[in-house]
Amino acid sequence: MKLHEYQAKEIFGSFGIPIPSGKVATSPEEAGSIARDVGKKVVVKAQVHVGGRGKAGGIKFADTPEEAREVASKILAMEIKGLPVKKVLVGECLDVEDEYYLGVIVDRKSKKPVFMVSSAGGVDIEEVARKTPEKIHKHQVDPARGLMPYEARNLAFKIMSDGKMAMKTAKVLMQLYEVFIGVDASLAEINPFVRTPDNDMIALDAKINIDDNALYRRPEIAKMRDLEAESPYETKAREMGLSYVKLDGSIGCIVNGAGLAMGTMDMVKLYGAEPANFLDIGGSSSPEKVMTAMEIILSDENVRAILFNIFGGITRCDDVATGIVEALEKMDIEVPVVVRLTGTNEDQAREILKKADVVSVSTMDDAVKEAIRLSKGGE
Amino acid sequence: MGVLVGKDTKVVVQGITGRDGRFHTLQMKEYGTNVVAGVTPGKSGQDVEGIPVFNSLEDAVARTGANTSVIYVPFFAAADAMYEACDAGIKLIVCIAEGIPTLEMVKLSGYLKERGTRLIGPNCPGIITPGEAKVGIMPGRIHMPGPAGVVSRSGTLTYEVVYQLTSRDIGQSTCIGIGGDPIIGTNFIDALEAFESDSQTEIIVLIGEIGGTDEEEAAAFVTKSVSKPVVAFVAGRTAPPGKRMGHAGAIISGGTGTAEEKVAAFEAAGIPVAGTPSEIGEIVAKTLAS
Numbered sequence: 001m002k003l004h005e006y007q008a009k010e011i012f013g014s015f016g017i018p019i020p021s022g023k024v025a026t027s028p029e030e031a032g033s034i035a036r037d038v039g040k041k042v043v044v045k046a047q048v049h050v051g052g053r054g055k056a057g058g059i060k061f062a063d064t065p066e067e068a069r070e071v072a073s074k075i076l077a078m079e080i081k082g083l084p085v086k087k088v089l090v091g092e093c094l095d096v097e098d099e100y101y102l103g104v105i106v107d108r109k110s111k112k113p114v115f116m117v118s119s120a121g122g123v124d125i126e127e128v129a130r131k132t133p134e135k136i137h138k139h140q141v142d143p144a145r146g147l148m149p150y151e152a153r154n155l156a157f158k159i160m161s162d163g164k165m166a167m168k169t170a171k172v173l174m175q176l177y178e179v180f181i182g183v184d185a186s187l188a189e190i191n192p193f194v195r196t197p198d199n200d201m202i203a204l205d206a207k208i209n210i211d212d213n214a215l216y217r218r219p220e221i222a223k224m225r226d227l228e229a230e231s232p233y234e235t236k237a238r239e240m241g242l243s244y245v246k247l248d249g250s251i252g253c254i255v256n257g258a259g260l261a262m263g264t265m266d267m268v269k270l271y272g273a274e275p276a277n278f279l280d281i282g283g284s285s286s287p288e289k290v291m292t293a294m295e296i297i298l299s300d301e302n303v304r305a306i307l308f309n310i311f312g313g314i315t316r317c318d319d320v321a322t323g324i325v326e327a328l329e330k331m332d333i334e335v336p337v338v339v340r341l342t343g344t345n346e347d348q349a350r351e352i353l354k355k356a357d358v359v360s361v362s363t364m365d366d367a368v369k370e371a372i373r374l375s376k377g378g379e
Numbered sequence: 380m381g382v383l384v385g386k387d388t389k390v391v392v393q394g395i396t397g398r399d400g401r402f403h404t405l406q407m408k409e410y411g412t413n414v415v416a417g418v419t420p421g422k423s424g425q426d427v428e429g430i431p432v433f434n435s436l437e438d439a440v441a442r443t444g445a446n447t448s449v450i451y452v453p454f455f456a457a458a459d460a461m462y463e464a465c466d467a468g469i470k471l472i473v474c475i476a477e478g479i480p481t482l483e484m485v486k487l488s489g490y491l492k493e494r495g496t497r498l499i500g501p502n503c504p505g506i507i508t509p510g511e512a513k514v515g516i517m518p519g520r521i522h523m524p525g526p527a528g529v530v531s532r533s534g535t536l537t538y539e540v541v542y543q544l545t546s547r548d549i550g551q552s553t554c555i556g557i558g559g560d561p562i563i564g565t566n567f568i569d570a571l572e573a574f575e576s577d578s579q580t581e582i583i584v585l586i587g588e589i590g591g592t593d594e595e596e597a598a599a600f601v602t603k604s605v606s607k608p609v610v611a612f613v614a615g616r617t618a619p620p621g622k623r624m625g626h627a628g629a630i631i632s633g634g635t636g637t638a639e640e641k642v643a644a645f646e647a648a649g650i651p652v653a654g655t656p657s658e659i660g661e662i663v664a665k666t667l668a669s
Contacts (some may be wrong), residue, residue, distance in 0.1 A: 108591045108593070111488040213478050213560075242624075257625075258559060259535065259614050260533065261625060262614035263539070266617050266655075280625040313535065313538055314516055343521075364657070
């Protein structure tokens with residue numbers, strides 16, 4: 001789960017990391033009044049879950065509260081990469097001497113948290129990593145003891161030489177690690193981390209991604225999910241325990257298991273069509289789940305055929321077949337449905353489908369080809 | 380033969396009296412797996428179809444000599460169960476649960492490594508050496524003993540591939556589901572190493588997916604240290620960047636972890652990459668025949 005900048009800054013602030021003063025606003029008036037409270041030049045930043053906000057015009061400066069209101073009204077009317085802007089962060093505008101990058105992620109290879117710091121802050125860190133990898137310093141943390149102060153100091157001295165600044169930065173690195181562990185982040189990043197003319201070290205931007213698996217034990221973080229930033233169908237799928245990602249194609253896919261679901265999408269593409277979605281219906285496929293899955297898929301106007309690909313292990317094929325038949329009876333489904341069921345109780349499942357006149361095929365290849373054929377009107 | 384589990388495997392089931400635990404215990408037993416004990420705290424003295432239940436792993440190991448544990452407890456209790464198994468001296472832990480926090484796995488990985496305990500999973504179907512032992516939830520009947528070692532990050536996709544192999548009369552030495560999480564106990568390289576030194580395994584099937592760089596590292600390892608033929612498959616060629624595709628580990632982030640990169644790495648290592656699961660069967664059959 002991604003957090004917005006304003007949410008990440010609230011968390012940073014609560015762990016003691018210096019952040020610019022400011023608040024989030026949902027209306028131009030609110031933005032104006034926050035700017036008045038800040039009492040100096042402000043920056044108004046769109047709060048959307050995409051990178052490149054600045055380039056897209058989602059970050060603007062304002063000298064007065066009136067100007068803040070005006071730019072907020074413009075930004076709040078924007079869409080950035082297809083996402084409507086519903087909130088802006090209005091914050092104090094700081095003069096900047098130097099920009100750094102501080103970040104910590106879970107490194108899959110070493111199975112440890114890894115810090116990355118760089119004196120090349122304020123730009124896309126992935127680009128820095130590609131073009132000038134020598135400018136990024138990494139440090140693996142032993143998760144059993146956490147980040148030690150000496151490690152934080154050594155990291156800070158890799159990117160700056162002034163002792164006082166480095167000590168301030170080391171303190172922030174320690175706090176950043178506490179944030180990382182404290183909220184179960186998969187990424188916590190300050191880019192840029194800046195030095196002001198007064199030699200204050202401040203987190204000018206903030207990014208936190210949360211490990212979805214840990215949300216159950218972080219209820220206060222789970223509440224921060226921005227439902228407006230995702231489609232209602234993604235919300236519904238999540239609440240039903242289905243994994244759903246919308247794509248742009250015409251073949252709706254309902255599959256058990258994430259790997260098989262991806263394999264099915266890939267095969268649709270290979271045989272000349274495009275998948276409309278990723279959908280993993282999970283292990284226990286009750287009729288309710290099947291119906292919700294169909295409802296979600298049919299909400300997408302591009303869908304021209306629905307393809308079921310079920311490999312029954314724990315999942316019983318007859319359960320899924322019953323669900324499909326029930327869904328077809330209760331719902332008004334105009335697109336063709338192709339079902340492939342193999343594994344546990346497949347014979348019973350075929351019988352159930354046959355009685356209800358549902359096309360069923362036995363191999364994945366045939367099912368995908370048939371769904372594509374029917375999606376094009378059966379030619 | 381086969382790897383990691385076989386005739387000498389003595390399984391203790393953690394969470395044996397739960398709904399899933401009981402169901403899969405019986406399935407494993409029916410397959411012929413030597414299930415010697417189960418653990419459910421507070422239920423010592425009971426039995427599940429003749430399998431004795433103990434309060435703790437320590438008791439179960441002391442009384443039955445169990446050497447492998449399979450965990451069917453819910454995800455929020457799974458980390459504790461893995462520490463318990465490790466502390467009781469179990470050397471191979473198989474964890475099925477999906478949903479364990481990544482940082483929990485980060486801590487646990489270091490702990491297990493220091494003590495020389497191997498973990499398979501989490502978020503996996505388990506491991507099976509056909510005809511000898513099944514430790515997990517995969518449907519036993521689609522497997523048959525034979526020359527193909529299978530290692531995969533996925534569950535049902537592996538069943539699909541195994542089914543393709545078996546229907547071509549190609550059996551399997553061992554099938555290892557290593558799991559779909561970002562932090563897992565056993566990775567592709569561990570499995571490749573095991574298959575390379577297993578006399579039954581003649582060919583290795585590697586089923587990867589988007590996310591991370593485990594496939595790229597596996598490709599490099601094959602070039603350096605694997606003499607047996609390897610066939611690969613990568614799921615997620617159509618996956619968009621930045622979106623988690625079901626598995627917590629299946630996400631293209633910051634432009635890395637794409638299927639294209641993985642396919643290119645395999646091809647550069649001279650490893651044929653199948654376009655579909657059925658093509659895996661074709662390539663394996665052809666390679667074995669030549």
